[in-house]
Amino acid sequence: MLAHFWVAFAAFFAALLLGEWQMYIRSPLRDWIGNPELYYRAVTAHGTAMGYVFPTLVAMGFGYAIVELSLRQAIVGRRWAWLGFWLVVLGTVTAMIPVSMGLATVLYTFYPPLIGNPFYYIGVVLVVVGSWIWVALMSVNLSVWRKANPGATVPLPMFANLAGAYLWAWTSLGAAIEILFQILPVALGFRHTIDAGLARVFFSWTLHAIVYFWLMPAYIAFYTLVPRAIGGRLYSDKMARISFVLFLVFSMPIGIHHLFQDPQVGSGVKFMHAVFTAMVSVPTLLTIFTITASVEIVGRLRGGVGPFGWLKKLPWQNPMMLAVAFSFILLGFGGAGGLINMSYQLDFAVHNTQWITGHFHLIFGGAIVIMYFALAYDLWPHLTGRALAAGRLMRIQLWTWFIGMIVLTFPWHVVGILGMPRRMAYFDYGHPALTPQAVTVIITFFGGLILVFSGLLFILVLMQGHRGAPARLPAFAFARPVHEGGRLPAALNGYALWLSLMIGLSVVNYGYPIVQLMALEQTSVPAVPVGERP
Amino acid sequence: MSEERIFSLGNRWFTWSVGAVVAVALLGAMVAFVWLPRTHAQATLASLWDAICSAAGAPAPFQGAALPGPGQRNPTGVIVSATMMGPSEANSIGNGATLAMSCTMCHGARGTSPAGTPHLAGQPASGTYKQLRDFASGHRPSAIMQPLVMSLSDQDMRDLAVYYASLERERIDAVEPSDTDTPRLVRNGDPMRAIGACSSCHSPHAGRPATPVLEGLSEIYLRDQLAAFRDGRRSNDINRQMRNAVQALSDQEIAELSRYYASR
Secondary structure, eight states, X not given: OHHHHHHHHHHHHHHHHHHHHHHHHHSTTSOOOSOHHHHHHHHHHHHHIIIIIHHHHHHHHHHHHHHHHHSOSOOSOHHHHHHHHHHHHHHHHHHHHHHHTTSOOSOTTOOTTEEOOHHHHHHHHHHHHXXXXXHHHHHHHHHHHHHHSTTOOOOHHHHHHHHHHHHHHHHHHHHHHIIIIIIHHHHTTSOSEEOHHHHHHHHHHHHTHHHHHHXXXXXXXXXXXXXXXXXXXXXXXXXXXXHHHHHHHHHGGGGGGGGTTOSSSOHHHHHHHHHHHHHTHHHHHHHHHHHHHHHHHHHHHTXXXXXXXXXXXXXXXXXXXXXXXXXXHHHHHHHHHHHHHHSHHHHHHHTTBHHHHXXXXXXXXXXXXXXXXXXXXXXXXXXXSBOOOOHHHHHHHHHHHHHHHHHHHHHHHHHHHHXXXXXXXXXXXXSTTTGGGHHHHXXXXXXXXXXXXXXXXXXXXXXXXXXXXXXXXXXXXXXXXXXXXXXXXXXXXXXXXXXXXHHHHHHHHHHHHHHHHHHOSSOOEEOEESSSOO | OTTOOSSSTTOHHHHHHHHHHHHHHHHHHHIIIIIHHHHHHGGGOOSHHHHHHHHHTOOOOOOOTTSOOTTOOOSOSOOOOTXXXXXXXXXXXXXXXXXXXXXXXXXXXXXXXXXXXXXXXXXXXXXXXXXXXXXXXXXXXXXXXXXXXTTOOHHHHHHHHHHHHHSOOOOOXXXXXOOSOOOHHHHTOBGGGTBOOTHHHHSTTTOOTTXXXXXXXXXXXXXXXXXXXXXXXXXXXXXXXXXXXXXXXXXXXXXXXXXXXXXX
């Protein structure tokens, strides 16, 4: 588990430095970068490490921890788990070498007909295959537990963990199909054309639900760590389970809203995806409600009265309390931006502008990563057997991350509305239309600087934890619900119903566009190799 | 608990969750595939099936906006190009002047008429020629003009056109000083309704082939022709240009435009 977390955080920190470097070279603080190719290399590496490697390893490490801590059983299939881990590491290295050599600057969303070096894609596939081993192990471990505990209720952390695993297994299928059947044959030179429209549809299968896979560890932390860490109880165990199964059902079959401005898919199909994208707000709002209620209980138990008096009584010195508050605020801003992207008409205005960059940095870099920090702080003593004493440092780290993320993303939203494009290596600040926007790029550079400082603090806190004095800790416990026991419907103790709905809805939402695009003739375009002279 | 069957109509978790998802999907599909396409396309979608196909992005045979659909006739039989008229010669103008004797009743002795018919003097030759051809072929239906042009040869029509183009336009009415500015539709069009500026084609300086000069034409005639394009009574405009331009105009806007051009 520690290996997973350390590799994840190392990849995270390296990608963070790359991100800040990108902010620097785009800003008016220096001349234009001589070779824009270097910028796109950095973006590809930043996106791949942050999007695939970091969250996948956190989910895997946290998943294994949940098996041991909530099921109270040793992990079944340890060797397989190590194989999965090494596949992810090998895949990361395999993908990063061609990226750093400039042979695969295709950005982490692949963007056919751009085709990079085959080893980049093989590396990504290895990362995904490694994570599939984890998915299988989670399922196997649960069934072993079920056999040992017939008829018992699956503990909430494990139930939620499985939601993340199944979501990942199903959603990663899209990108896997795209890479294996469309991109790799071209990258390896067997074919010279690619159906870019179809490739994008397959990628959109992965593209949105992957965000919910990233979110899962954060949501598990909301429900099963936060209430306990701040000295309270979870408002409702059932509500938590309903949220997780709704994510499974609704977050998967909705990715085509990423293709709103692409012509290949019909407008009706796009509208259907917009409808189900809106449905994802239901489990999100359920979560906000349940966790806020859980936190309010803590505030009132500590003597808070009145509509807002309980807020003052909350344990604000507790890093977990800070993290969940920051996470909710960033999720609120990011979610509001997401609702705008979800609207077919409004998306037209912000598509391919810095607005989008701002939106997903708020959701992933803000709401999600801040909870990764919190869950690492929470788990670290139990993983290392040593106390994590630097409370003040942790608070400074969380505050700086929160402030840095706001300073980074808010200007992006503003210039996004003004039409500043994303994915640009540099801007011509001498252009009259861009001159007033130059200051926002400087602000984002300083936001990034704050984030680098915060990331450095995070690594320092964890390293200090490794050097800390060995501590005798009480047994690890997840948050307990307010009302324990009671009868749980079978539907909320297993996944058969929800997986069926997820697959059924995916077939409804993706079946027609995929079959249609596959059946159309003459839709392939010549591939554009990256990293070679045309 | 293990005896509880999930996939059973007796299990309300099953019935409610499946029912709710199906209901949301059906409702979404109704809006996506039936209501929105029909609302957006107004009356151009022939059937429910058309609406569904269009929303699903089903491939339709490519049909440029310029071309008539299968089974529809061409808006005109004339191939309009910048060089369709060739240089005008004195003989041609003379022959045209002779032929024009039979047009004077309606179009005036020198191509300018107070009778509400269009003034032909000073109109681009390509415009007059195309209209004559369209009257003859029936692309522009007219009970009066069609019998009159049936006997004309292609060369006769060219001669008539260059004759009228050679005449100088006269004013027949005293022009009252206009108390209104140039309408926005003339200067800018209305981009939100996909209406181009009138002046982009009909300005005398634009010199577009087969495009008439509107200044000074009869107000009644202009109003009738705009309404005819809008209502589909007249359809000999190339690329549906005029029909597209006027389809969103209100009666009031048509009246305003006609008054504006007539007063100039």
